[in-house]
Amino acid sequence: MPMHLVPVNYVVSAISHLSMQKNYLNGRIFIVSLDEDINNNFCDVEKILLNELGMTSNKFPTIYVPKILQKLLSRILNRSDLNPDRKYVSINLNKNSFQPKDTIKDAIIQFAKSIKKN
Numbered sequence: 001m002p003m004h005l006v007p008v009n010y011v012v013s014a015i016s017h018l019s020m021q022k023n024y025l026n027g028r029i030f031i032v033s034l035d036e037d038i039n040n041n042f043c044d045v046e047k048i049l050l051n052e053l054g055m056t057s058n059k060f061p062t063i064y065v066p067k068i069l070q071k072l073l074s075r076i077l078n079r080s081d082l083n084p085d086r087k088y089v090s091i092n093l094n095k096n097s098f099q100p101k102d103t104i105k106d107a108i109i110q111f112a113k114s115i116k117k118n
Contacts, residue, residue, distance in 0.1 A: 007107030033088035052112035
């Protein structure tokens, strides 16, 4: 299931890139997303964080909830995104020759390093 993480550096780079464009924006909507990144899911993010922080996995087993139950819980909790498989795509950014500099894994590693420093 996608986690919809977007590194701050990626967002800042995208805004900076778009601010330099002339006459291209014209009311277009630009989604800033890295859902297509292979590590942008709960399991991989947890593994990367645990590894970088030198921690062991939970003592309790992971409980996998069927997607139909996830949708039902989302509806009960009044969440706006009822589709757990939804993926956001940065088509307009990509068409505008914007390339991300960091991957999700890079951003998580940077985050873990900043936690270790404190």
